[in-house]
Amino acid sequence: MALTVQITVDAHDPARLAEFWALALGYELEAPPAGFATWDEALDAWGIPADDRNRASALRDPNGTGPRLFFQRVPEGKTAKNRVHLDVRAAEGVAPEDRMAALESTAKILVSAGATRVERHEPDRFGKGHLVMQDPEGNEFCLD
Structure with a gap:
């Protein structure tokens, strides 16, 4: 049985990097959870403060064939060439x-x-x- 893959990218600014990769790949931002019209609505309901909302972002292939991309905020910067690209x-x-x-x-x-x-x-x-x-x-x- 084949497994699916998610590509996770460490970032300083997950929202900006997700926006870039959405353009580069023709991907879309992941839709908010069921019951919420927007991510801000969901984050408001969960009590997430505005200054803590750019901790992660995710993209999906609108055709459903490519892997999900997940961008997570990390404190450290990039220090070497990617081993995978x-x-x-x-x-x-x-x-x-x-x-x-x-x-x-x-x-x-x-x-x-x-x-x-x-x-x-x-x-x-x-x-x-x-x-x-x-x-x-x-x-x-x-x-x-």
Whole structure:
């Protein structure tokens, strides 16, 4: 039996990072619990003070096929290169001659949302080419 996966990301600002990744992946914020129209309504009902509401955020794939992403606030900062990273498949189905332009187009949108470009890898005999990026908190990912 296969198990499902949730990807958990440590963050200083879970709401901002969730907003970035929702844009990057076409995901949606997790809906509030049943019986509540908004998260603020739920948090008010649970007595969570306003200054303690950005402890976590979650995203889901609107098609129900991708993993849930969970962002949790932690006090420490990022100190080293990720050992695991996401490959955002931004050029699937694009003709090889248009692939890098498609990746560059996506990179431009993500940079405007707070990402940083790290390096570009041109297509060669070992791969189709990709862009190495960092999200707004410095977590590496690739546009592939």
